[in-house]
Amino acid sequence: MSRYARQIAVAELGPEGHARLRAAHVLVVGAGGLAAPVLQYLGGAGVGRIRLVDPDRVAATNLHRQTMFREADIGVAKSRAAAAAVTALNPDCRVEAVVAALDPSNVEALCDGTDLVLDCADSFAASYILSDACQAAGRPLVSASVVGLDGYTGAFCGDAPSLRAVFPDLPQRLGSCAEDGVLGPVVGVVGALQAQMALALLAGLEPSPLGQLVTFDGRSLRSGGFRFADAPEPARGPRFLAPGAVTPADFLVDLRAEDEAPLMRPFAHRLAASAFGPGGPMPTTGQRAVLCCRSGQRAWTAAERLGVVWDGDIFLVALGDPTGDTL
Structure with a gap:
């Protein structure tokens, strides 16, 4: 147990919280920049099982922000390369690599048996697909997004409103890292916040981050956010x-x-x-x-x-x- 001595010493976690982490099974969708801190912190903390889903292969353009990968990983399936990195970090953590794209036909099977879902994909479609599935199953979802120098992460579903309740309408313009660029440290900050939300939920820390959204502005180096526990679910949405x-x-x-x-x-x-x-x-x-x-x-x-x-x-x-x- 010397590996985990420092985190078990945290009064809010203790042996009971650590035991919950070891028994946990999570789904991580996307093995890119957000997933890099998420996977390293969850794996390092001793989360028992991770199912990691991503259809892509490592490219040279990924390396400036997707810090789990090395030059030698170019051309390798991201989920497999990331799974190998987590296993090398902590063999206690079992990582199942799935080389596939998430869509409505496989989302229930991918979520099956998991306690928590982390949305680390650069896809607003994946975010809504995951939110719909998690809301129906009563499963918590920690979703994050970064474009340019701005990002957010939030804990949805479970006992909290869904992502649709917070974002019922399509913004006038939706960016992406391919179109608008993205700065690596901003992805790292938001991914670390996403990992902290996930660990708090898995370990049962209070107050729960469910129903909370945190923003980060890489220009001013300031964070913000709000609670949305009372946000109404939209009556209709595509x-x-x-x-x-x-x-x-x-x-x-x-x-x-x-x-x-x-x-x-x-x-x-x-x-x-x-x-x-x-x-x-x-x-x-x-x-x-x-x-x-x-x-x-x-x-x-x-x-x-x-x-x-x-x-x-x-x-x-x-x-x-x-x-x-x-x-």
Whole structure:
């Protein structure tokens, strides 16, 4: 037990809290920059089991912020390289590497048997998919995001409101690390806060971070945040659908440009998000609307416009980023 002597000496944790960590099983989605501090701190603290999910391989552009990887890892599946690094740090921690993309068809299976989910993916679609699944199962979700010099992390679901309750509407503009860049230390700070929230939840520390969001501004080096324990759940919001669940009976719209990608299915309509609204195209009675694009952002915008004139089912499909550059 000498490995854990310093953390067991923390009065708020003690042997009982440490025992909870050793018995815990967590799901980490994304093996990039946020996951680097998350995995190292959870592994170092002796969390018993980690299921790590990421579809990508290590690239040279990852190395400035994804600090678990080395030059020799380029080309290796991120989940496998990160799992090996955690095991080298602490063989007490069992890490299951899953080389796959998260989507609505596999989210329940990936979450199965876990006590807590950590969203470390550079994908707002993954965040909402995880939030919907965790809310339905009553499982806590610690989600984080960083773009440029700004980031946040929050503890959702479980006994707290979902991510949809805090972010019910799509922001006017959603950035990504590939488009807007990201500074490595900012990712490290936010990832460390995310790890602390997860360890507090797993160990049963009080007060619980559930229902709390923490922000970090890398310009001013200041943090902020707020409690959202009383945030109401939205009555309606677009849900994500797995690409494989699309059928010819759907009103399927591919919102990507012709020079961006071929149609998702031969029966899809290629339209822009601005086409929807009063006087725009609509599904027929009994059809469900399925709107797809690369990240889900344009699909969400189109869903908001279509929802003004259509009260039927609307689903979104995020077809993926061909760059594979996870935060």
